[in-house]
Amino acid sequence: MPVTWRSKKSTNLLALLLMSPGRPVPKESIERALWPSANRPARTSSVKVAVHLLRRALDDEFGPERTVLRIDGVSGAYVLHAGAATTVDVHEFEQLCRSGRVAERHGDTQTARQCYRRALALHSGEFLSKHGEEWCHTPRRWLQAELVRALEVLATYACEDGDFDAVSDYVTKIFSHDAVNEHAFRMLITIHGRMARMDQVQYWYDCCVFRLAYELDVSPTRRTRHLYRRALDGDLVDARHPTSRTSPCRTS
Structure with missing residues (x-):
């Protein structure tokens, strides 16, 4: 009840x-x-x-x-x-993100993945989405930033694994929270560049240019432009194994 x-x-x-x-x-x-x-x-x-x-x-x-x-x-x-048996999902989420960052710094990618995946599983929506009070705004923005960063890291790991379907899934979730996230655009340019899908490289770069101009009135960073040129030049393609699951994922 x-x-x-x-x-x-x-x-x-x-x-x-x-x-x-x-x-x-x-x-x-x-x-x-x-x-x-x-x-x-x-x-x-x-x-x-x-x-x-x-x-x-x-x-x-x-x-x-x-x-x-x-x-x-x-x-x-x-x-x-609250009592020992009471858990607060917000605090669990933040602790898992902190543990993920510590694991990253120590090069423990397996633990980092586990922590970030568990954090995503806990996330059930915007913090106190039905509450419009001013005090909610700061923790809401902070938790959203933590979520986006966890998604970025998991997308990078998935790209390194060659799991491009997972990359697309993570990037879609990133865009639902941050439509102008350049890291996410670079991930898409990278995976399509590796698979020699130049039409998709061009499409996602154009989307990046449009969204940044429309939302922020800025252009893509030098890093994004450099990656785009490398992708179009075929520098990201593995000639023997275009969809290799072992070649490293570079977004620069």
């Missing part, structure tokens, strides 16, 4: 506290997040009311003697004790 929320502020407050479980969140920070300056109430009791309503909703669902999702007031702040 889902929790019965008595107010939208309760759901926003729970989401805010879950971003910092076990750590005190000052009342002033809660007030600024839940009531942006233009809509901030004159009464300072509004935070107390929101906390009270949230506690009642959690009491109704889990019982007043629960050991999870317990909210305590401490020295002008509130702290959420």
Whole structure:
């Protein structure tokens, strides 16, 4: 049975506290997040009311003697004790991305792949997509950047493996979040250049030029232009095995 929320502020407050479980969140920070300056109430009791309503909703669902999702007031702040059995997908996602970066730095590509794939499996959509509050914007942009980077790394690994179908899949996902991602365009130019599909090399370079001009009013970087020329000149093709699964993937 889902929790019965008595107010939208309760759901926003729970989401805010879950971003910092076990750590005190000052009342002033809660007030600024839940009531942006233009809509901030004159009464300072509004935070107390929101906390009270949230506690009642959690009491109704889990019982007043629960050991999870317990909210305590401490020295002008509130702290959420989530409980050992409670997991927050956002924190798991961030930890997996951090572990992936550490594995990359140590040259452990197998662990890096596993971490990034697990992170993608956790990602179920935009962070608090139904919440338009200002405080959501920064973590939303950060998590999207983390997602795109994980996709870029996995696309690069897939290209090195010669798994061009996987590259296309990852790049499609990148474009759904970042339509002007030059790294993704370079990946497409690279895989088609390796397979000597010059019409596709030209197509994706033209798409890159158009999107960058339309969205950002800029041209492709020197790196992208250089790769495009090399692809058209046939420098990326393996003459013996055009679709080799072992030749390295270069995007420069």
